[in-house]
Amino acid sequence: MSNKVELVCPAGSLPALRQAVDNGADTVYMGFRDGTNARNFPGLNFDERAARQGIEYAHSRGSKVLLALNTYPQPHNWPIWTAAVDKAAEIGVDALILADTGLMRYAAKTHPDLRLHLSVQGSATSADAIAFYREQFNIQRVVLPRVLSLSQVKRVINETDVEVEVFAFGSLCVMVEGRCYLSSYVTGESPNTCGACSPAKSVRWEETPQGRNVHLGEVLIDRYGENESAGYPVICKGRFWVNGKLDYAIEEPTSLSVLDILPQLIEAGVSAIKVEGRQRSPAYVGQVTKVLRQALDAAEANPAGYTPLSEWVAQLDKVAEGSTHTLGALERQWQ
Amino acid sequence: MKLSLGPILYLWPREQVFDFYREAADWPVDTVYLGEVVCSKRNALKLDDWLQIADELAAAGKEVVLSTLALLEAESELKRMRRIAENGRFMVEANDMAAVNAVAGKVPFVAGPHLNAYNHDTLELLHELGAKRWVMPVELSAETLQRIMAGLPSGMETEVFGFGRLPLAFSARCFVARAEGLPKDDCQLRCIDYSDGLLLESQDEKGFLSMNGIQTQSATTCSLLDDLPQLREMGVDLLRLSPQSHGMAQIVSLFAEALAQGSVSSERSEALEKLAIGELSNGFWHGQPGMSRVGDVD
Known part of the structure; x- marks a missing residue:
């Protein structure tokens, strides 16, 4: 694998797409404005016109465009997903990012020349699982779930x-x-069914004598004191009681960052690295793309001499959840 | 409709597992799923032990299915999965596409609850590859199931999760080890202390989730006991009862009675409520948040 590692950046809107392309993304990924993708948030994503404009903008500057159709259609809404596959093929995306096995089957049959990527939502964590999708649908790329250690990725x-x-x-x-x-256990809506995790319409803030409470549906996810900055109530980043101890029982509010191990990832042979955040602002996308472009170029040019510049780290931490970062499961101790 | 006993999702001492299945041989369940689905470190029972239990249950007239691990990461886990896939005697419940890949076109299998089958096209493919049964993902509703069953490949059986704490998520991280302040690689198998999971409560002291190693379950116990008439009318083939550490014989009896009588009874519901480890919920089945309880017979 001597090819250069591809930098794949999020585009939740046309301005974000331009920011990504202008700051050095090799590839951008986007979704249509409905439940067919895992960032189905109000005001976000692309209708057909914007999608065509985005593709034109990216292609004219040498960047590729991927379309995420990575939720799981059910019988009553199946035609919306297949129509989205057809539309994506028609407007000329470079690849589809799919999770659902049935939809992959439809895409492979109906558009045999369309390149398919297996979404992270497809939960393939081993070469055996990837082989299944390769044999059945000739997928060209897999996005690995964030559960593998670096040696497992290798x-x-x-x-x-x-x-x-x-x-x-x-x-x-x-x-x-x-x-x-x-x-969906708490709100009735999940990434798989609706493209939404902890949807905003289920969030409720409440000032109480004990502090500022934030509920998701009926569940108190966290309670903030006067001087604490409050975060979005994602279930797995709340503070809960376990064994008489109040803590972030699942995970602290933090962002993933692989800045420290870029040379190892390149050496391992990854084909692409992905930035999360189609729900974030164009400014965020521009900032993160710019830093990762510089870092990736530096790591590829001189892997042995690579060290992340402190300004890169600072710039990324500034926009990170909880203003801090982790390697997540890539690092064994995190697990 | 038949009853099945799902795999034990917790870490129980070896003898407790053997005792549990010795008793289960006499319970009114048609199918028993065996094996470790959650964590590969829980290896007090080897494949040969599971096969021995399988033989005993088969001799007692049960259909036995060997379940595979849901989250496969390490090479050792894949090896174990392949050995189960190639056991040559008992049907396999594939809980990951890697396992489907191992059995596809070779032997009939059960498409497990962790495969994400949400529509006809997915089920058709699984059926073509040899799936004779599928287990509905727990977050789907009766309404969705009705639509799916209307176009199900002929001969394919449907199984629904009908009792137990709901498996909601898997992670690379072990939340029991985290709560105990231990690294996962040196977890000391502390899950042994939590035979029905470790309760996680919100700050207003309401039970919310139950941590079962790398798996997150609901604190509520899902029960479709009051929904049995509907399940039967829809033509669901099997109802899965997921084991908890105590009272399982009575729980199975309650479901078997309800099936035999074909009706809902408030006495049975109350009896189940007393036996279940968590408060009862059935929200997913009714298209509501999974933690909610709909249609209380009171």
């Missing part, structure tokens, strides 16, 4: 001829993506 790469993409920066899913029903 082994997967060695054992498959499918390109491997890993997350480089952004919000950290603690659970295996595509297999988490925490959100």
